Amino acid sequence: MADLKDVNLNRLAIFVAVVEAGSFTAAAARLGLTKTMVSTHLQRLEREIGAGLLVRTTRRLSVTESGRAFYEASCKILQAAEEALSAVSGESAPLRGTLRVNAPIDYGALVVTPALVEMRRAYPELDIELVCNDHYVDLIAEGIDVAIRLGQLADSGYRAVKLGGFVKWIVASPEFIDTWGKPKTPAALAPMPHVALSVLQHPLTLELQRAKGAKQxxxxxxxxxxxxxxxxxxxxxxxxxxxxxTDFSIADDVAAGRLVRLLPDWTGKPKGIYAVFPPTRYPTAKVRALIDVIRRRLEPPVNG
Known part of the structure; x- marks a missing residue:
């Protein structure tokens, strides 16, 4: 059995990065090390613990059964170390390093970007990169610390924290209403021109509901x-x-009269907004800070 004093704990972080990045090259880029140095550290770690963690071939890198168990344990060790450092340095200690965030294009621009600007003011030593797109991103393969996702979450090994929620409103421009009029029932929407998202599973179908529970x-x-x-x-x-x-994307348009709500008693099904992160036990301090900022920005204003 390996002795703890013989294990270089810094190599646990390198091992975790290799597993999550899926290759020595990607891990080296994330860590700011050379590929040769990453490989050397992994070889030494395997000697220190007396077990093979990775299987390397010319085409792929795979994790052994022992390596998978060691990865899960290493994540917990690194998380515990980070929490210990936070405890001795205080919650007000500056965050450093890099935070890579993924978000949908519209939500990233409207909500996440201002939240990240606020974080940069609070933690000027923290480097932040925001990657916005409207397709599914593999957090581990892309080196993403946290993704902001809307709607129903797909089954995965990721962990998630709910930040808030949103609904979709039926809206149209005043000019559209002048031409087509206002529908009196959801069924009256069927023949009207509709702008739909092709990325939805059923873009031609509207799933609507009322506050009292009726659905159509x-x-x-x-x-x-x-x-x-x-x-x-x-x-x-x-x-x-x-x-x-989405209500968050058009609330200002409705308030300014650029868009008008049709059938205001009807909305899309309420859905959640989540912070999703790789499967360590807890989100890191950087991720927790972003979660706190977004939650605070999503809180409704207090009427005083």
């Missing part, structure tokens, strides 16, 4: 398909059709 499904017959939420908002503002759009 509407199949749209006249649809303009776009592949981003920003394009859907732009097309709706231009009168290309009515849209079923």
């Amino acid at each position: 499904s509407v199949r749209c017959e006249n649809v303009l398909l776009v592949n981003t939420a920003d394009a859907a908002r732009a097309a709706t503002l231009a009168g290309g059709g009515f849209g079923l759009l």
